Amino acid sequence: MATNGHHNHNHQLHHHPRRHVAVCAFPFGTHAAPLLLLVKRLAAAAPDVRFSFLNTTKSNSLLFKAINVSGFPNIVPCSIMPDDHDKGDGGHHHLKAIGVFLQAAPDGVRRGVAEIEAAVGVAVSCLITDAFLWFCGEIADKKGVPWVPLWTASSASLSVHVHTDDLRNKFGTHHNSGTCHEKIADCIPGMSNVRISDLPLGVVFGDLDSPFSKMLHNMGLVLPKASAVVINSFEELLPAITRDLKSKMRCLLNVGPFALTSPPQVESDQFGCLEWMDQHKVGSVAYISFGTVATPSKEEIIALAESLEATGVPFIWSLKDSAKAQLPLSFMKRIESNKTCGMVISWAPQLKLLAHPSMGVFITHCGWNSIMESIVNGVPLICRPILGDQVLNQRLIESVLKFGTGIEGGTITKSGTMKALHQVLSSHEGKQMRSNVKVLKELAEQGIRSGSTSNENFKVLIELVTGPTNGRVVENKKSEW
Numbered sequence: 073m074a075t076n077g078h079h080n081h082n083h084q085l086h087h088h089p090r091r092h093v094a095v096c097a098f099p100f101g102t103h104a105a106p107l108l109l110l111v112k113r114l115a116a117a118a119p120d121v122r123f124s125f126l127n128t129t130k131s132n133s134l135l136f137k138a139i140n141v142s143g144f145p146n147i148v149p150c151s152i153m154p155d156d157h158d159k160g161d162g163g164h165h166h167l168k169a170i171g172v173f174l175q176a177a178p179d180g181v182r183r184g185v186a187e188i189e190a191a192v193g194v195a196v197s198c199l200i201t202d203a204f205l206w207f208c209g210e211i212a213d214k215k216g217v218p219w220v221p222l223w224t225a226s227s228a229s230l231s232v233h234v235h236t237d238d239l240r241n242k243f244g245t246h247h248n249s250g251t252c253h254e255k256i257a258d259c260i261p262g263m264s265n266v267r268i269s270d271l272p273l274g275v276v277f278g279d280l281d282s283p284f285s286k287m288l289h290n291m292g293l294v295l296p297k298a299s300a301v302v303i304n305s306f307e308e309l310l311p312a313i314t315r316d317l318k319s320k321m322r323c324l325l326n327v328g329p330f331a332l333t334s335p336p337q338v339e340s341d342q343f344g345c346l347e348w349m350d351q352h353k354v355g356s357v358a359y360i361s362f363g364t365v366a367t368p369s370k371e372e373i374i375a376l377a378e379s380l381e382a383t384g385v386p387f388i389w390s391l392k393d394s395a396k397a398q399l400p401l402s403f404m405k406r407i408e409s410n411k412t413c414g415m416v417i418s419w420a421p422q423l424k425l426l427a428h429p430s431m432g433v434f435i436t437h438c439g440w441n442s443i444m445e446s447i448v449n450g451v452p453l454i455c456r457p458i459l460g461d462q463v464l465n466q467r468l469i470e471s472v473l474k475f476g477t478g479i480e481g482g483t484i485t486k487s488g489t490m491k492a493l494h495q496v497l498s499s500h501e502g503k504q505m506r507s508n509v510k511v512l513k514e515l516a517e518q519g520i521r522s523g524s525t526s527n528e529n530f531k532v533l534i535e536l537v538t539g540p541t542n543g544r545v546v547e548n549k550k551s552e553w
């Protein structure tokens with residue numbers, strides 16, 4: 073394992089920090105970014121506490137370029153986790169790389185923590201980690217310090233993992249979702265609209281023995297024992313699920329949406345998207361992104377391009393260069409000769425785009441960060457989930473929160489997408505979706521006002537992480553390690 077040159081040499085400030093918190097990231101997908109944003113918020117509240125950000129070299133170098141921590145000498149990137157071999161294609165390589173990382177991670181964390189303790193000369197007094205790193209609970213417990221995992225997705229998917237054994241007991245386990253897919257996951261409070269087929273792979277169907285499924289199962293078993301589980305959400309969004317999770321956890325802290333409470337400060341607009349948006353009518357533009365992990369098939373990319381061409385809906389499409397090559401030549405020629413019809417770019421300033429008045433609809437894979445960002449900006453969705461929690465997220469959006477629609481048949485076809493675009497942008501139903509998401513936006517904003525839930529939860533978190541707690545009992549239940 074390589075220690076890197078990232079160690080901070082600002083000895084004046086850090087020779088004797090009051091406390092030393094180890095933060096352990098999961099280096100795939102959009103997991104490390106929300107963790108660093110949370111740490112920034114904590115570091116601002118506790119400038120005399122040092123936060124050592126343990127991660128792989130590759131992830132840390134991308135992350136600390138994307139998120140500016142220059143005003144935070146107490147956040148120190150420590151690239152001492154086992155390095156990943158992420159090919160970033162969302163397929164087999166990605167899962168394999170995750171498996172390799174997960175296998176090496178427990179030792180990596182133990183050694184990493186010992187290294188930073190030796191380097192700083194102050195013992196670690198709290199472990200904040202991605203929830204996927206479930207084994208950190210035991211590491212923290214052995215050290216006698218709090219473990220504070222961050223769950224980066226929705227409370228609904230968290231609940232599914234916490235209730236995995238209940239689901240398996242009731243519905244059995246299956247090779248695929250075919251045999252039980254229309255059944256309702258009603259053994260989980262707040263899930264009366266969720267079908268078994270909406271659950272992530274590896275819970276009751278799929279490969280239950282893959283390293284990823286096992287990790288999620290183990291995580292669901294140990295999270296209730298964590299000192300506090302932190303979520304990028306707000307309690308009012310899914311109140312029944314929140315209530316149930318609170319009854320199962322020692323402490324559950326919704327401290328989001330991060331898009332409001334810890335927005336990233338640098339979002340460069342190198343392609344001039346915002347000026348382009350200025351030229352379009354209010355509520356008219358479609359923004360398209362499928363996140364950082366997976367991309368739809370070539371056929372779907374072509375069908376999406378055709379639907380945009382046929383409808384004439386102006387668009388900004390964030391698409392990796394490798395996938396851009398799959399777009400039809402005629403489509404590329406059209407957008408090159410007439411820039412106002414749309415742009416295809418490799419990375420968009422998503423939050424700023426969603427906040428722009430011209431934004432009309434977000435065609436999304438339903439990653440949780442994207443969903444929260446849509447809610448805080450009041451943007452309705454067209455959903456094309458691909459993996460993991462995304463199908464469940466689509467179900468919540470369509471049937472519970474009601475601010476978006478799927479595409480007929482579940483995959484992108486020209487006619488299905490044209491229909492969905494019409495529905496969201498031009499129909500009465502679309503109007504209703506827009507007004508529903510505005511209500512959620514308002515709830516999110518209320519949640520972060522002083523004295524409200526997310527804000528109060530953050531205060532509890534600060535006390536827990538930076539202590540001393542002045543006798544205040546933070547948890548609802550005693551530890552059962």
Ligand SMILES: O=c1ccn([C@@H]2O[C@H](COP(=O)(O)OP(=O)(O)O[C@H]3O[C@H](CO)[C@@H](O)[C@H](O)[C@H]3O)[C@@H](O)[C@H]2O)c(=O)[nH]1
Binds near residue numbers: 361420421439462
């Ligand atoms: O051009 C782009 C594309 C993406 N983003 C940002 O990238 C993030 C994407 O996050 P998300 O929507 O959550 O997608 P993934 O990166 O795919 O997220 C992974 O992690 C999420 C949180 O655990 C899960 O919900 C997803 O299923 C999983 O794929 C968001 O903050 C976007 O604002 C940009 O800024 N510009």
